Amino acid sequence: MLTGKQKRFLRANAHDLNAIFQVGKGGVNDNLIKQIREALEARELLKVSILQNCEEDKHDVAKALAKGARAELVQLIGLTVVLYKESRENKQIKLP
Structure with a gap:
């Protein structure tokens, strides 16, 4: 689970x-x-765009992506989802 400072x-x-x-x-x-x-x-950190023609609710899509990829949901803003998962071999991001 990410802290507020880490999400920011x-x-x-x-x-x-x-x-x-x-x-x-x-x-x-x-x-x-x-x-x-x-x-x-x-990459550890990426964005996923939800298109207008997606029939599912954006919150459900964001939760399904995070759960399926075993990642942390950093942000859902508009129709853009930001996901983070610490890499086992390619650690690039050092969290505060």
Whole structure:
């Protein structure tokens, strides 16, 4: 579980990132979660964009992504989800 200070630090680092995944009409599926898990191992911090045509609630999508990828939900702002998971091999981010 992240503290408020750690979430604030991660939000600041995520500000300049572009969303590398999109959740669309198909919603959250196993393939998407697998790809996000692999990307988190390489990057530790990433953004996921929820498209307008996604039929699921954005809060449910964010929780499903975090749970499926075993990651921390840093932020849900608008239709953008920020996820963090400490990498086992590529540690790049040092939390305060």
